[in-house]
Amino acid sequence: xxxxRKGDSxxxxxxxxxxxxxxxxxxxxxxxxxxxxGINMVKRHQRQSQTQEAGIINKEASIHLSNIAIVGKDGKxxxxxxxxxxxKKVRVAKRSxxxxxx
Numbered sequence: 001x002x003x004x005r006k007g008d009s010x011x012x013x014x015x016x017x018x019x020x021x022x023x024x025x026x027x028x029x030x031x032x033x034x035x036x037x038g039i040n041m042v043k044r045h046q047r048q049s050q051t052q053e054a055g056i057i058n059k060e061a062s063i064h065l066s067n068i069a070i071v072g073k074d075g076k077x078x079x080x081x082x083x084x085x086x087x088k089k090v091r092v093a094k095r096s097x098x099x100x101x102x
Contacts, residue, residue: 003080033062
């Protein structure tokens with residue numbers, strides 16, 4: 001079970017987008033990286049195809065999992081722990097102790 005999952009709201013802890021928040025689009029656990037909507041944008045040259053025009057496009061690049069943290073209910077970054085509730089393993093916010101939905 002991963003601490004950060006697709007659909008989580010996260011805040012960037014370091015780098016050029018420090019302090020910004022976004023939604024996780026994709027997590028790559030083997031590489032310890034994630035794609036976050038609107039974060040770590042890069043410009044890429046796109047060759048023309050049947051579906052897309054040629055030109056320079058903006059897209060998200062991956063960011064290391066150590067540089068993002070889940071946003072708690074108070075809007076501040078929190079670390080994630082695990083506990084067993086009703087026989088199920090659930091994610092718990094370390095800052096508040098609340099169970100993280102998902």
